[in-house]
Amino acid sequence: MERRTFIRLAATASLSAVLPATLWGCAGNDAPSSAPAGGDAAPEGAAAATWGVGPNGESQVIVSMTTSSEPAAGFNPLVSWGAGEHVHEPLIQSTLITTDTNLNFQNDLATSYECSDDGLLWTFRIRDDVKFTNGEPLTARDVAFTINGIVNGEAAEADLSMVREAVAVDDFTVELRMVRPNNALLYTLAVVGIVPEGAYGPDYGQNPIGSGRYMLEQWDPGQQVILRANPDYYGEKPLMERVVVVFMEEDASLAAAQSGTVDVAYTSASLAASVPAGYSLLNCGSVDSRGISLPANPAGGQVEDGDVVYAAGNDVTCDVALRRALNYGIDRARMIEHVLNGYGHEAFSVGDGMPWSSPAMKVATDVEAARQLLEEAGWALGDDGVRAKEGTRCAFDLYYAANDSTRQALAYDFADQCKELGVEVNPKGGSWDELYQHQYSDPILWGWGSNSPVELFELTYGDGWGNYAQYKNQTVDANLEAAQAQVSIEDSYGYYQAAQWDEATQTGVAPQGAATWVWLANVDHLYFERDGLKVAEQKPHPHGHGWSLVNNIDRWSWN
Structure with a gap:
C-alpha cells in the first residue's frame, strides 16, 4: 500500500557524522580492536568492531533498512508493528501461526486450530510452556486481549474487522467469534504479535514485552534498533544472537556497505552494479508489483470517504477498449530492461505466482492488436x-x-x-497528499504486493478500499465473497481466480475483461550481502524494502 508515514532523518544526510558514531558506539569497550573487512578505522575515541561479532562476543548482524521502515508507533502490534504497509513477522512477539517459505501455515503459539462448518467460529489451542520476557506466563487471555484490542482499536492497522470478539474459554483455548466467514483471518494472524494483558500500557511500543525470538535491547529513534535473542524463547534457539537495524536513505545505505559498517545493505536496481568489495548482490524474489489503476467510469462521479468527497471517473480510461489496448500494447520486458536494469519480472496482476493468481491475467505484448482495438472503438489517429x-x-x-x-x-x-499506440500520457509527480486527490479520477502508478489474497480482494471488490477503478460487477463480487467464505484456504483459490476471469460468464478484471489495471513489473528486492554471511531462504517479499527480509533472521549465520 502507499498510505505510509515517512520518517525523515536529517541525521543521515552525512554518513560520516552519524553512522560511525552510532555503530561504533554499539561495540562497547570490550570489542576487538580490528576494523571491519574493507572498512575504515574507527573514529578517534571510539571502540572498533569486528563484523559478525557483537560487543560481548555474540553473533551479530547489522542490516540497513529504509527510513520508512522505522515503526513510528514503536513495536506495538495493536498499532502497526508487523502490519500495515510492510507486513512482516513481529520478532519480539509470538504469533498464533506463521508461514513457511512456501507460505504454508505452521503453528507457533497454537498447537491446533479448527473452524466451524459455517465459518463463524475459529478455535485455537495454544502452548502451555510460553512465558513473556517479564516472567509471566502467556495464556489465552493474552491472545483474546490482543485480538480484541486490534478489533476495537482505531489506530490498529492489522485488519481483523471480520472478528466480532475473541474469548478465552480456558487458560489455553481461545475462540474467535466472527462477524462473517472470512478465511483471510489466518493471513493476518500470521503477523499479529501477542502482547501481555497485564503489562500493556501507553508506552508499550517503546518498551515492548513479548515472548518471541528477540527482545528489544535498544532503540535510538531516527537511527537504529538493536534486538537481542530471547534466552527463554520456547522454540529453537536463534543462531543470530544480536541484530542491529539502522535506518537510512538509499545513498547512505550504499555508503555504509562501501565503508564496511553494515553486513546487509538494501539497494535499488540503479545502484545494483556498484557492489562493494567484500560483498555480493542478494536478489530476493518479490510480489512487489507496480501497476496503474484505470478509472472505469465516465467523469462526473464522486466517492465519499467519511467527510471527504473525491471526484471520480475519467472520460478516456472509461472506454474498456482503451484499457484493454494498454494491457496488450505495453512491452513489459522492455520496460524492465530500461528502468530496472533487468532486476524484475513482468507483472500481470497483484500477486503473480501466488496460489490465488490466475493465468488468464497474463497477456503477450501485441502492439498491432492494441492499435486495432483502438481503431475498432472509434479512436482515430x-x-x-x-x-x-x-x-x-x-x-x-x-x-x-x-x-x-x-x-x-x-x-x-x-x-x-503509449505514443506508439497514439495515446498521449502526461506523467505528473506529486506528494501522496496530492495523489490521493486523484485516486478515483486519474490513473496512478501504485506499488502493491502481499503474501495474502487480501489486496486482490480489496483492489477488485466493488466496495473494496482499493477499488480505484470503481468497477463493480455482481459476478466478480460473488466470487470474491465465496473465496473468503471457504473454510479451507485451498478451496478459496478457484474463486479468486474466477474473480479475475470467469470463462463461463466472460467476466472479470483480466485484460480481456474489464482491464481495470495495467500491471507493469514486479520489482526485485536487492541487497548487498557481506561475504561470509549466510542469509536463510526467503519467502517471497511483499511490497517495500523492510522487515520482511529479517523474518527468519534467527536462522541466519556466519560461515
Missing part, C-alpha cells in the same frame, strides 16, 4: 499522432510519487510506449 473520439483526445495524466525515482522512470517509459 490525428495529424498530431494522438487519437481522438467524438471530440475527446486520447490523452490522460498519470500520477506517480515524485520522491520515487523508479516510479518516475516507469511512468515516463510507459508514456513513451
